Amino acid sequence: MRDLTDRALDTAAALGAGYADIRIVRRLEESVGIKTGRVEGVASGESEGFGVRVLVDGAWGFAASHVLTTAEADRIAGEAVRIARASATALREPALLSERPPARGTYETPVMEDPFAVPLETKIADLLAADQAASSVEGVTFTESMYAAQREWKTFADTDGSYTEQTITHVGASVEANAIDGDEHQRRSYPDAGGGWNAGGYEYIRSLDLAGHAGPLAEESVALLSAPQCPSGRFTIILDPSQLYLQVHESCGHPSELDRVFGTEASYAGTSFLTPDKLADGFRYGSDLITIVADATAPGGMGTFGWDDEGVAAQAVPIVQDGIFVGYLSSRETAPRIGRLSGGAMRADGWNRIPLIRMTNVNLLPRPGMSLEEIVADTDDGLYLSSNRSWSIDDRRLNFQFATEVAYEIKGGKKGRLFKNPTYTGITYEFWRSCDAVGDERSYVMLGTPNCGKGEPGQTGHVGHAVPGARFRDVQVGVGRW
Amino acid sequence: MRDQRAEDALALAERAIGHAERAGATEAEALVMAGEAALTRFANSQIHQNVAETDASVNLRFIVGKRVAVASSGRTDDEGLRRLAENAAAIAGVVEELPDWAGLPGATTAQDVAAAYSRATAEATPEWRADGVRAVIGAADAAGVTAYGSYATDIETFAIANSNGARQAGTRTNAQLLTVSMGPNGGSGYAEAAAVDATTIDAAAIGREAADKARATQHAVHVDAGDYPVVLEEYAVVDILDMLGYLGFSALAVQEERSFVELGKRIGSDLVTIVDDGRDPAGLPLWFDFEGVAKQRVPLVDAGICRGVVYDSQTAARDGVASTGHGLPAPNPYGPFPLNMIMSPGDTPREDLIAGLDRGLLVTRFHYTNPVHPKLAIVTGMTRDGTFLVEDGRIVGPVRNLRFTQSYIAALGAVSAVASERRTLKGFLGGVVVPAVRIDGWTFTGTTEH
Secondary structure (H helix, E strand, O other): OHHHHHHHHHHHHHOOOOEEEEEEEEEEEEEEEEEOOEEEEEEEEEEEEEEEEEEEOOEEEEEEEOOOOHHHHHHHHHHHHHHHHHHHHHOOOOOOOOOOOOOEEEEEOOOOOOOOOOOHHHHHHHHHHHHHHHHOOOOOOEEEEEEEEEEEEEEEEEOOOOEEEEEEEEEEEEEEEEEEEOOEEEEEEEOOOOOEEEEOOHHHHHHHOHHHHHHHHHHHHHHHHOOOEOOOEEEEEEEOHHHHHHHHHHHHHHHHEHHHHOOOOOOOOOOOOOOHHHHHHOOEOOOOOOOEEEEOOOOOOOOOOOEOOOOOEOOEEEEEEOOEEOOOEOOOOOHHHHOOOOOOOEEOOOOOOOOEEOOOEEEEOOOOOOOHHHHHHOOOEEEEEEEEEEEEEOOOOOEEEEEEEEEEEEEOOEEEEEEEOOEEEEEHHHHHHOEEEEOOHHHOEEEEEEEEEEOOOOEEEEEEEEEOOEEEEEEEEOOOOO | OOOHHHHHHHHHHHHHHHHHHHOOOOEEEEEEEEEEEEEEEEEOOEEEEEEEEEEEEEEEEEEEOOEEEEEEEOOOOHHHHHHHHHHHHHHHOOOOOOOOOOOOOOOOOOOOOHHHOOHHHHOOOHHHHHHHHHHHHHHHHHHOOEEEEEEEEEEEEEEEEEOOOOEEEEEEEEEEEEEEEEOHHHOEEEEEEEEOOHHHOOHHHHHHHHHHHHHHOOOOEOOOOEEEEEEEOHHHHHHHHHHHHHHOOEHHHHHOOOOOOOOOOEOOOOOOOEEEOOOOOOOOOOOEOOOOOEOOOEEEEEOOEEOOOEOOHHHHHHHOOOOOOOOOOOOOOOOOOOOOEEEOOOOEOHHHHHHHOOEEEEEEEEEEEEEEEHHHOEEEEEEEEEEEEEEOOEEEEEEOOEEEEEEHHHHHHOEEEEEEEEEEEEOOOOEEEEEEEEEEEEEEEEEOOO
């Protein structure tokens, strides 16, 4: 690898780059998809290539290729410099990078049971057992089960003297049951509609016990067909971790990305209401119970690594402390604009994409005191919402609307009957300020999403969210008519 | 266009088939996707990201009897192809049979669409894209607003070969310029163009459209959520077609009972006619699918009546019909997809659409839409970059963005006017050709602060 990295960096520097970095990435993927007992999609994939990013007189250029030769390294480095000079023709503020020590070393995701070494027969059999447990329930129309694993070998080098090698492994799996009657389509999934995902090995898949959960969730999907429509009005709601993690993702993770704040995602995903004046003013983001940290060192999180894709060491960055907004997800270019050093959140989706500010593991920390069950017991009248079904939020991350797969009525501290088609909506900071109970460690679980979209050309990010359950007061529930 | 890139890709696909057959496949299909993609991105009226890539990959479907495996690789040398075939063979050795596996499709003839390729787009340089970006920024500067956006030019080569004799290969180009302009006092505007030939995109005009709207949306005021008649610009209409394609116009969605489609059922007003046509030069043509089947023109909605769905080879076999040429790369749990949806124009001049609104809203585009109730096609999302109150057929002024929760099927049924002009835009997965429309009822369910 050294031959290739040295060649690309030397060529870029010789052509005028004041800074250059290169990432060589090999990605291995495998997946199993089952629909109602049919093993329909078993696939493996391999991708390899390199990308060179250069800064020439404060203007950025990037080029990438799947051809791993020194001659191609010369060509791509030259192309990146040419692109940077084209960028310079429409440049108003040259990019400046914050200082950081050169990154050197290796990192590897801790893995107990290598998912790529587990026999494929075992993985198919485990998934089939879960799928069959769901599909055998009377009234289920179809089931879908999924297993996937991804491993990346990533070498990073730059003209500051950095050289790191990382091996990152992520795994995920899910089972879902769908029940359909006329126009009514009800779905229940476990551990989440997009799957439970972790950094780790097959031990995580085993820990999910998909087969053990499949039958009850399938029965619930059928029961939802005849359940009453979720009522509309202002309610106390308790969010299960399977929904709360996405609430954190959309209404805290994305708005705290500093590139969005400075407008560099405006043309696609939008901007952010968390403007720098709110950092200076100590903006109240949520109630005193809300503490959120972007922690790239959290065990099991898909946002855990040794260094980000600018060679900044993994770290835990406070975003909200006791309800007060205190920090951003940031990069070497954006952090100096708020007088800080990079928080190490630059991540790229493979060899052919530039790093962008991405969530690492944006975690809502648990609060000692009440378990999730005790929060339910402490609630006289409300709704318990579980498992995301739909999500949407405006381009400044203020007005959100979520749907969940199921709502359980809470009366007198007990979960009761099911409601179908629950939705809830609100304004981000009003919602988080209405939180009056956060679960303790007993419900704190690492979840995440493997399909966080951002950037042009599009990138898909793997990000983590550890959350407990939590309670919110006076929330608008039941939106729309059907 | 069947150029040298396409011939090289087809030769690579055929080599991959040979390796698969030597590794024991009874059927094999190789899909080669190669290309050169470049994108110049700008924000705060300057270029801040600027990228290019060269890529090629082989996706191999490897079948032994009724055991189906898929493997893909970026390695295109013989050793890489041999390993790819071995990986696929190993998977095929352990998967269960698909009892209703219908086999790979046979050969079909797909006439080349010359209009899918532009030499000017293929030869676009970073300097050329920067020229376009500077034209957009110039328009923003002149209006006193700030420009954000991207300018992409792509060359895409696809080749498919299978052991049943299917052979397809072609190269196409496309370009997309989009911009958001943001001005003082909360103003925001959007404009976009997509084309096979980048030289047909008038960057300055796109810049002016967005900048003018950013000026016009300053000092937006609150309006209450509720039911309003609306005029949707093309940028919003494309979301309706995309979402309906995703939720319902797929044979697999119908077979799994999750689609709203019932052939012969009215789902739109008489003014709504939608087809999928990968050969129409008005769109971004692709004349064969990712299984190597020639694309058919498929009427989806004809004068409001549901007339068809798109098929790939496996869903077609289940229904005893021929594939319409809408397969996606394997493995594909989503089923076939209409990549080239085209909505027929109406007879109302675009600028006259709002004349039919006594009190309603003009919406430029939607943001972050997502199904709430898929089978009823109930979708939630926000308005963005230009929402206006219209009274007595005239724009009164800008309003803050609103959230909607609305059945897109019900919306098709309430279409009361369709513009006589159309735009080509990039949709979720392909090129979409759409007019602006007037819809007599749209349910807004929330508001926001901007």
